[in-house]
Amino acid sequence: MRTTRSTSRAGAAAVLGLTATTALSACSTPAAAEVPGITDDTVVIGTHQPLTGPAAAGFASISAATAAYFEYVNDQGGINGRQIEYVVKDDGYNPANTQTVVRELVQEDEVFAIVNGLGTPTHTSVLDYLDQNGVPDLFVASGSLTWDQPDEYPNTFGFNADYVTEGAALAQYARDTDPDAVVCVLGQDDDFGEGILEGVELVVGDGEVAQNQTYSTADQDVTAQLGAMKEAGCTHNVLGTINGFTALAVGTAAQMEWFPKWHVSSSGADHPTLVEYLGEEGAPALEGLVSVNYLPNSPSSDWYELFSRINDEYNDGAPYTGNTTYGMSVGYQFAEALAAAGENPTRESIVAAVESGELRGNGVAPLTYSADDHFAYRTVRIAVVTDGAQDFTDDAYEVSEAGATAVTPEETPLENEGIPAG
C-alpha cells in the first residue's frame, strides 16, 4: 500500500513536470519550414524498394541503377547546381514495412519527394500518408490505376504505362498475329492482375476471356492455375505477373509439356532476369515471349548505349538488364522534372512542372502527364525474344477507352549526354 501511494505521488510529479516541459518544448508541433530536403547544393529524395524478400530478386537492381544515374548527373555538376542524394530504404515488398520506412524517409530524413516507390500493395499503403503530408509522390513504380486520381491524390504520379494499357496492347497483338487466338489471363490477385484483365477485356470483350486465373505472391505454386488454362485450350496467355512468377508460370507449363504463346506485362518480362530465374537450361522456353515496353530498352537505342556506359562506370558493371534501363529512366525523368521545377524548386513547383505537360521523358512516346492525367504512357511498344535476345518490333499500340490502335513509335532523341538542361 505504501509503495502504491509513493508511486502515485511520483507519477503526479512526473505529470506536472511533463506539462511544464510541454510549454517549453513542443517537438511535435507542426512548423512552417523552408522546403524540406532542399538546400543550396543538395536535393534529398527517397524511395522504398524490395531489396530483400520475395520480390527482391526481380527488382532490387532498379534502385541501384537509379542511384548510378544520379551519381553520373552529380559528377556532371548536378541539376541547377544541386547534387541529388537518393535514399533507398528496403521494405521487403511488405506493406507494413513500407509504412514504417516511408515515415522514416519523410520525418527522419526529411526528403523533398518520394521517387519511384515500388509496388502496388506496398505503395497503396502510404498513398494517404504522403497526400496528407503534401509530399510529392513522383513516378510510382507500378501501373495501377490508383496513381491516376488527380482530384484525390494531386501529388501522385505513376511511372509505368498503366496495366490496362499493357493488357489491351498485349491482347490486341495476340489478335493481330493470330485471329483465332484463345486469349487467357494469369494475374496477380491485386490491382496489377485486375488492370491487365481489364485491358484484355477491352480488346476481346467483357467476359470473353477464355480462362482467367489469379495467384498470390505468398504462394509459390501456380500448377493448379496453369493446369486449368491448359485444360481450357488457351493459345495465348496474357500474364499480369512479376518477374518471379512469369518464370514460375513459363517453367511450370514447360514441365507440363505445354508451350503456348506468352504475352507478358513489362513488369514481369525482363529477359535477363527471367533467364536468371529459369537457369540456362530453362531459357529456351522463353523463346518467342512477347512483351510490351515503353522505355528505350533496346540495344539499338542511344539511351541504351548511354545507360550501358553509366552502368559500367557507376554501377560496378552490374549485369545490364531491363531493370537497368528502367532505373536509369526513372532517374532521368526525375532529373528532367527537377530541372523544370526552376532555380529554387518547391514541392508545389515540381508537381506543377510534371503537370505542365512539358516533360518528354525518354520513352517510346512522349510523356502524357497533364493536370488531369497522372500517367506517363498511353503508348507501348511490342518486344519479342528472338534467338535469346529481347528487342522491339515495329509494332506499337496507343490505348484509349475505345481499345488499342496501332501507331508508329516515336522515341525521344538523346540530347546533352542524358543530362536535362536546367
Add this chain to the structure above:
Amino acid sequence: MRTHGTRLLLRAGLLTLLALGATFLLDPYRNYQLATSAGVFAAVAGLTLLVGLTGQLSLGHAVLMAAGGYGYALTATRVTEALEGTGAADGIVGWLVPLLAGVAGAVVAAGLLGTLLGLAAARLRGPYLTGLTLALVIALPSAAGIVPGLAGAQGVSAPFVPVPDALATLIAVEQWHAWLAILVTACAVTPLVALRSGRAGLRMRAVHDDETAARLAGIDPGRVKAGAFVISSLAAGLGGVVLAIATQQVSPGAYGLGFSLLLVVAAVVGGLGSLGGAALGAVLVTLLPWLVDQATAGLPADLGHRLQGNLEIVLFGVVVIVVTVLWPGGLARLVPKNTPLSQNTER
C-alpha cells in the same frame, strides 16, 4: 473492493496522462513509434495474461490483432461513407463516430474469433492449442485472399482520423494518433489489470495450477480457459485497432508469423504474467528492428541488405536467451515491485 477499484482507475488515469504528456517530448516519428508500441503493448498484455495466468500458449495473437484491425477498418469505412453528404460529416462527429463504430466492430470481430478459439482452448491442451493458433497465422494470407472484402495481400485501408481543429496548431498528426493509441490501449489494458487482481485472476491461477483441484473447488476449468482466451483476444483486437489508426491500413503482411512470434518474445522477455513487463517487451520489439536498421545503415550496401531483416531475428533470439538465463522472471523483475498486481504473481 471499492477502494481497490478506485485506486486502480486512478492509477490507470495517471499513467495515461503521463503517457499523453510524454508525447510532447517526442518528434513525429518517435510518436509514430510510440503509437505502434502502444498497439503491440495491448496485444502483448492480453497474451502475457493468457500464458502467465492460465498457461495457454497462443502463437496466433497476430491474427487476433488482424481481426481487430479488419473489424475496425471495415466498420469505420462504412460509417464514414454513410456519414458523407450528411451535415455530420464535418467537424468532430465526422471522425469520432466512425472511430467509435470501428472500435465496436473490432471488438465484435476479435471477440467472435476469440470465442471460437476459446471454445477450442477449453478442449485442447498444451501443444494442440499452440498448434491450432500457429496454423491460424499461417492461414491468414490465404484467408485474406479468399474472404471477400479483405482484399488479399493489398489489404484494406482504414479512414484517416484528422487532428481536431482545436488542436491543429498545437500538435502534429502523429502525436494526435499517439494520443488515440494511448487511450485505446488504456481501455484495453485497464480491464486486464482489474481482472488479474480480482476473482477471475484467482480462478485462472487455480485452473493453471491444478485443474482437478480447481474443479473440486467448484470452478469450471473449461469456462475459465475459454473466458481468458476471449478477454485476451479482445485486448489483441484493440491492439489491432491502434495499428490501424496509426497506419490507416490493415494487410496480412503486417500480421505474419514473424510478428506473431515477436509478440510471444515480448511477453517472455517482459516476464510472463506481468503487464509492466509486457509494456517493456512491446517497446523492445518495436524499437529493436529500427535500431538494427540504424546500426547497419553505415555498412556497405551489399552487406547491409544481407543483414537487414535477418540480424534482428538473431538479436531477438540472443535477447530471449540472455534474459531467461539472467532474469528468468523477465525484465519486469528488474524493476522494483511497486504494484499490488506484481506482488500477486510473486506469491
